[in-house]
Amino acid sequence: xxxxxxxxxxxxxxxxxxxxxxxxxxxxxxxxxxxxxxxxxxxxxxxxxxxxxxxxxxxxxxxxxxxxxxxxxxxxxxxxxxxxxxxxxxxxxxxxxxxxxxxxxxxxxxxxxxxxxxxxxxxxxxxxxxxxxxxxxxxxxxxxxxxxxxxxxxxxxxxxxxxxxxxxxxxxxxxxxxxxxxxxxxxxxxxxxxxxxxxxxxxxxxxxxxxxxxxxxxxxxxxxxxxxxxxxxxxxxxxxxxxxxxxxxxxxxxxxxxxxxxxxxxxxxxxxxxxxxxxxxxxxxxxxxxxxxxxxxxxxxxxxxxxxxxxxxxxxxxxxxxxx
Numbered sequence: 001x002x003x004x005x006x007x008x009x010x011x012x013x014x015x016x017x018x019x020x021x022x023x024x025x026x027x028x029x030x031x032x033x034x035x036x037x038x039x040x041x042x043x044x045x046x047x048x049x050x051x052x053x054x055x056x057x058x059x060x061x062x063x064x065x066x067x068x069x070x071x072x073x074x075x076x077x078x079x080x081x082x083x084x085x086x087x088x089x090x091x092x093x094x095x096x097x098x099x100x101x102x103x104x105x106x107x108x109x110x111x112x113x114x115x116x117x118x119x120x121x122x123x124x125x126x127x128x129x130x131x132x133x134x135x136x137x138x139x140x141x142x143x144x145x146x147x148x149x150x151x152x153x154x155x156x157x158x159x160x161x162x163x164x165x166x167x168x169x170x171x172x173x174x175x176x177x178x179x180x181x182x183x184x185x186x187x188x189x190x191x192x193x194x195x196x197x198x199x200x201x202x203x204x205x206x207x208x209x210x211x212x213x214x215x216x217x218x219x220x221x222x223x224x225x226x227x228x229x230x231x232x233x234x235x236x237x238x239x240x241x242x243x244x245x246x247x248x249x250x251x252x253x254x255x256x257x258x259x260x261x262x263x264x265x266x267x268x269x270x271x272x273x274x275x276x277x278x279x280x281x282x283x284x285x286x287x288x289x290x291x292x293x294x295x296x297x298x299x300x301x302x303x304x305x306x307x308x309x310x311x312x313x314x315x316x317x318x319x320x321x322x323x324x
Contacts, residue, residue: 051069051071051072051073051074052069052072052073052074052103052104052166052169052170053074053076053098053101053102053103053104054066054069054073054074054075054076054102054103054104054105054106054162055075055076055077055078055098055099055102055104055105055106056075056076056077056078056105056106056107057077057078057079057105057106057107057108057113057116058077058078058079058080058107058108058113058149058291058292058293059077059079059080059292059293059295060149060155060292060293060300060303061077061106061107061108061133061149061158062075062076062077062080062106063075063077063293063299063300064106064155064158064159064162064184064300065104065106065162067159067180067183067184067187067299067300068159068162068163068166068177068180068181068184069162069166069177069180070176070177070180072166072170072173072176072177073166076098076102078095078098078099078113078116079113079292080292080293080295081292091115091119095119096119096122096123099116099119099120099123100119100122100123100125102128103127103128103129103169104128104129104130104131104162104165104166104169105120105128105129105130105131106130106131106132106133106158106162107130107131107132107133108132108133108134108146108148108149109132109133109134109135109139109146109148110134110139110141110143110146110148111141111146112146112147129165129168129169131158131161131162131165133148133149133154133157133158134148136154136157136158136161137154137157144212144229144233145212145215145216147212147213147214147215147216147291148216149300150213150214150215150216150217150304151216151217151220152188152191152192152195152220152304154216155188155300156185156188159181159184159185159188160181162181163177163178163180163181184301187299187301188300188301190301190305191301191304191305191308194304194305194308194309195217195220195221195308198221198308198311198312198315199220199221199222201312201315201316202221202222202223202311202312202315202316203221203222203223204222204223204224205223205224205259205315206223206224206225206226206257206258206259207223207224207225207226207258207259207260207261207262207314207315208225208226208227208249208252208253208258208260208261208262209225209227209232209261209262209263209264209289210227210232210235210261210262210263210264210272210275210276211232211235211236211264211267211272212225212229212232212233212236213262213264213289213290213291214262214289214307215232217304217307217308217311218262218311221308221311223311223315225262226252226257226258227249227252228245228248230242230245231245231246231248231249235264235267235269235271235272240269240271241271246271246275249275250275250278253275253278253279253282253284254278254282256282256283256284258284259284259285259314259315260284260285260286260287260311260314260315261275261276261279261284261285261286261287262286262287262289262311263275263276263279263286263287263288263289263322264289264290264291265288265289265290265322265323265324266290266291266292267291276322280320283318285313285314285315285318285319285320285321286314286320286321286322287307287310287311287314287320287321288310288321288322288323288324289307290303290307290324294306294324298324303324306324307324309321310324
């Protein structure tokens with residue numbers, strides 16, 4: 001397990017930085033700065049196909065941009081592999097090149113993808129538009145849970161900001177982008193309808209989780225997460241949870257005091273694997289959740305619908321979904 005180099009007393013008071021980059025990112029970006037600066041002046045804002053170059057720090061944000069921009073956008077995702085721990089992500093020259101050439105960059109904020117700030121500073125551009133979900137939502141840096149994309153309303157705000165940025169960059173296609181935005185909003189409406197349906201059926205049910213990945217979605221559904229925040233934050237920050245907190249989670253599971261265990265399928269440790277195995281052996285359904293969008297086969301809205309369906313299976317029919 002990788003540990004963050006911050007004082008232990010503040011670990012649960014602040015959102016996670018990207019763990020691998022938080023510790024090593026400064027050195028990596030420094031070695032790439034010259035490359036990024038050179039690339040920033042070459043074909044900035046356009047892809048080899050001539051489409052507008054857009055970069056999403058996470059593939060769910062890149063996917064939203066692709067849905068709104070359609071054929072006039074070439075969207076690149078920096079973090080896109082659901083089988084890789086996003087917190088150990090390391091910057092490469094291709095990442096620096098993508099950011100340097102992007103006309104629009106979309107990132108989460110709250111320290112989750114802090115390496116993007118370093119890359120943007122390494123290749124400054126007056127024409128680049130940076131869209132931060134944190135800033136769009138007006139969230140303070142003290143916000144504890146950085147997994148903002150699990151609130152469908154977040155992505156509606158992001159899509160609206162993308163449409164406005166695209167319309168300014170390519171005003172001749174303004175009507176096209178507006179139509180694509182409307183289509184996206186309608187698609188996310190299906191997610192909101194599913195949330196409302198699950199809330200009517202399962203509000204007040206109690207679950208546990210290994211991390212706060214899907215906490216915003218749980219709150220929207222009205223499901224109560226009985227996991228102590230300290231446990232979630234420790235796992236999220238790469239810190240071994242206390243024996244007392246682990247014992248508490250084991251009691252919740254073994255005593256069937258929770259109806260399901262939500263399990264971060266991308267970031268595992270001996271503690272979280274043991275809890276998942278305990279849930280399976282105890283007959284408590286497991287629901288896999290992801291920090292980056294499983295691909296191929298999903299767009300943002302179908303991913304959220306799949307997660308909601310998995311939650312409904314666990315709460316309604318006691319069936320596990322250990323992978324999407």
